[in-house]
Amino acid sequence: MVFCTPDPARDEVDGLRELEPGLFLASDLRLAGELERPVLWLMWPQQRVHAALLRRPRLVYDCVDHASLDPLHGPAMEADRAALAREAERVLATASRLAEGLRPLREDVLLVPNAVAPEDFALPPGAPIPEDLAAVLARGRPVVGYMGAFAPWVDWALLNAVTARAPDLSFVLLGADYGGALARLAPRPNVHVLGERPHPALAGYACRLDAAMIPFVLDEVTRAASPVKLHEYLAAGAPVVSTPIDACLGEPAVAVAEGPDAFLAALRAALGRRDDPAHRALRERAVAANTWAARVEQVLRALGAA
Structure with a gap:
């Protein structure tokens, strides 16, 4: 081939x-x-x-x-x-x-x-924390993450509204900037743009997120998307919150929300679910199927x- x-x-x-x-x-x-x-x-x-x-x-x-x-x-x-x-x-x-x-x-x-290779997101015990992430974790706030392209299909208005309303949360963003889309992100003390990382390094970040997000606009492009990050988040054990794109609708392991207030409320509800046995079972079932x-x-x- x-x-x-x-x-x-x-x-x-x-x-x-x-x-x-x-x-x-x-x-x-x-x-x-x-x-x-x-x-x-x-x-x-x-x-x-x-x-x-x-x-x-x-x-x-x-x-x-x-x-x-x-x-x-x-x-x-x-x-x-x-x-x-x-x-x-x-x-x-x-x-x-x-x-x-x-x-x-x-x-x-x-x-x-x-889909996902689950073994890529099985962090071995005692694995070192990436230095840039360690600096964020040292602030003592829950960490919400995004891994993927900084592109026009990201809902920057939603992301700016959510980060502005949640100074008690840290937002970690990993990915490459396509076409200067990242310029639409408002700089805030609780927003940490860490840039692009090689795929083998992503588990070191994803496995330490309290929640992960897919804040996409709703259009013909995103409704026809199959985000790899969805499966990678779940394999890393991160509770996921997404806007209502087709790939996430009907997935029990994902909380779907639209608009800043609902999206932030869903993120806050997700923060305690990483170690919840029932939610872990939903995530594991979703990973096994994909x-x-x-x-x-x-x-x-x-x-x-x-």
Whole structure:
């Protein structure tokens, strides 16, 4: 299986790198031209032209986000999307709304939401506390966290209102700033922007949160989202509060709230739930139902390889 990265520098690949037996990461698909009948995994419709570089590839189209998020979105991209949906051996979608949008093109779309590797968020006893987080914990306040992109889909008005009304809580924000969206966050003494961290380091933060949040705006993009952070928060044992995006509605382990007053009230109610046996059971059930291992088996079965 070959995955072509759009960001070779970030993924630390220059050419073709075998991550594990049979799984390759490529910065230039021409280097995989000698592989016979590889599975070419595509997330961006405009990449379908790369199939011509490989020997009889098996195409998998994995639709992971609403099309409007792509800066190249327009009539040409929609034409590529329709063609890829027809040509691919399997079409996957991470959210029900994405699947529904593809079904006029392809009835057999397979719903494969994002998930988590629980072992990545099982912090070993005695693991050191990251220094920047230790400084926040030393203030003695409950800590509410956010892990993910600082992007337009974050409800900055909601976040600013909540942090202003809760000076007794510390808010820790981890992630990369996309397009300068972070400039919309009001600076406050109880808000701590710690920046982006490598994935293996996230457990050191997430496992020490009193609550975690998904403060997204409600629009066509977020309603079609499948946030990885949802499953990572739960695997880390953090009670989760979210705005009512589709991925969180109906999940018993998540408190859903809309508007500053309701959202802050839900966060305060979540603070004591990390060690609550009943809530822990809900979190564990949600994690067990959404593991990457299970998703892999689902896709392999669909490809006839399981």
